[in-house]
Amino acid sequence: MYIAYSALSQTQSSPQTERLDGYTVACLKHRDTIAAIQQYIPGWMPPLHQPANHTSLKACSNR
Structure with missing residues (x-):
């Protein structure tokens, strides 16, 4: 039983999941x-900021 518990307790979420969880909170x-x-800008949502060193998302911030 200890082996199953230790395997389940070591599950780690990815940084992307943690960032999304933080955004949701x-x-x-x-x-x-x-x-x-x-009320003034229907459908507006705060932007989800990405880390500055993430190269694949830098193009999105140049809009």
Whole structure:
């Protein structure tokens, strides 16, 4: 039983999953502010910022 427990307790989430979880928590925390902004800009959502050293996403920030 210990082996199964130790295998399950060592599951690690990826940095991308952690970042998305943080974004979700922040959106929930600030949902009133987001709703106020969406009254003037329907469908607006805060941007999900990517790390500066992630080369495949740098092109997205140059828009």
